[in-house]
Amino acid sequence: MNYVIKSLAVESLMEKANKIYLANFPAETNFERALFFSWYCSIRDCKFCYMSTQPNDNKYQKIGRRTTESLLAEALLIKHLGWEVGFLSGGKGAYTTEGFLDLVKKLNLVIGEKIWINIGAIKKEELENLQPYVKGVVGSIETVNIKVHDFVCPSKPIEPYLEMFNDATKLGMKKAITIILGLGETEDDFPALENLIKQYGIDKIHFYGLNPHKDTVFEGFASPTKYYQAWWIAKTRIAFPKLDIQFGIWDDRANRVAFLLNAGANSISKYPALKAFGTKSAFELEAQCKQANRLFKGTLTKLPNLNWNNIVDNLELDKELKQNIKIKLNQYLKNMGKPLEEHPTDSH
Numbered sequence: 001m002n003y004v005i006k007s008l009a010v011e012s013l014m015e016k017a018n019k020i021y022l023a024n025f026p027a028e029t030n031f032e033r034a035l036f037f038s039w040y041c042s043i044r045d046c047k048f049c050y051m052s053t054q055p056n057d058n059k060y061q062k063i064g065r066r067t068t069e070s071l072l073a074e075a076l077l078i079k080h081l082g083w084e085v086g087f088l089s090g091g092k093g094a095y096t097t098e099g100f101l102d103l104v105k106k107l108n109l110v111i112g113e114k115i116w117i118n119i120g121a122i123k124k125e126e127l128e129n130l131q132p133y134v135k136g137v138v139g140s141i142e143t144v145n146i147k148v149h150d151f152v153c154p155s156k157p158i159e160p161y162l163e164m165f166n167d168a169t170k171l172g173m174k175k176a177i178t179i180i181l182g183l184g185e186t187e188d189d190f191p192a193l194e195n196l197i198k199q200y201g202i203d204k205i206h207f208y209g210l211n212p213h214k215d216t217v218f219e220g221f222a223s224p225t226k227y228y229q230a231w232w233i234a235k236t237r238i239a240f241p242k243l244d245i246q247f248g249i250w251d252d253r254a255n256r257v258a259f260l261l262n263a264g265a266n267s268i269s270k271y272p273a274l275k276a277f278g279t280k281s282a283f284e285l286e287a288q289c290k291q292a293n294r295l296f297k298g299t300l301t302k303l304p305n306l307n308w309n310n311i312v313d314n315l316e317l318d319k320e321l322k323q324n325i326k327i328k329l330n331q332y333l334k335n336m337g338k339p340l341e342e343h344p345t346d347s348h
């Protein structure tokens with residue numbers, strides 16, 4: 001894999017990209033959490049993906065899904081910890097069209113705004129129904145190098161996503177793409193990315209880095225270096241001053257946050273925030289934002305003193321669902337260091 005990016009060349013690109021970022025956005029950043037409603041996948045042959053290594057009779061073949069209360073409890077945490085919902089994602093077959101619409105409506109209600117969705121290529125009629133509650137659609141493009149794409153995503157063609165983007169444009173919805181760096185693309189593929197963003201009016205890009213899973217063809221490969229990740233971010237920022245650029249990191253890569261923010265990115269994702277809440281790496285992540293002179297909106301380290309019971313009671317949802325949300329919320333808060341009963345109970 002070609003990660004031989006000269007650090008000096010990257011740093012001069014980054015300097016330019018950071019200036020462009022600061023001319024177009026406030027010196028802030030935040031964490032975005034992807035909400036997964038199921039782990040089912042009907043494709044299961046993308047070469048980089050953990051699911052491609054799983055036997056046919058495992059849980060990823062069953063159309064299972066998380067409970068609504070669990071998703072809504074997580075959404076409440078996202079809202080009140082100052083994070084954002086990156087997108088709602090999962091295997092589409094887990095819901096009927098009406099069931100999915102109902103979930104999206106409830107999430108709107110809890111979060112107080114429209115959300116992004118990442119559930120594969122959606123047909124125009126379905127987009128029309130979702131449009132009042134969905135701000136934009138995410139297409140999992142993964143790589144713009146067509147040869148690499150045909151190899152790594154044999155059953156996930158790009159064309160249906162492009163059609164979805166055209167439909168989304170007609171409906172006035174936003175469009176985002178995901179790119180995984182390290183799949184075999186090189187810097188020579190940047191013009192193809194640039195064309196895609198221009199041609200389809202892409203508003204947001206999620207840059208992830210290859211996480212080489214055991215038993216995939218990428219086992220033993222190196223993950224992209226911070227220089228390589230920064231090169232793509234900086235080039236994209238320079239070409240698209242107003243684009244929303246997000247990068248994904250795992251909890252062992254919190255130490256590259258300042259570097260990647262300085263390349264002109266807006267926000268951070270993939271980080272396992274619920275599991276890592278209040279840990280050393282979460283403190284490191286926040287410190288890295290400071291080091292990049294960005295105000296970190298929200299928190300990954302300190303639970304706010306909120307009356308969670310009141311917050312749930314005030315939601316316009318049925319009583320039983322609210323009760324179940326409280327139970328779930330309590331489990332999350334406990335794992336994050338403070339059960340519900342230790343939060344204030346007085347009304348305000």
Ligand code: SF4
Nearest residue numbers: 041043044045046049
């Ligand atoms: S990357 Fe491919 S195999 Fe993995 S969940 Fe997505 S569509 Fe399924």
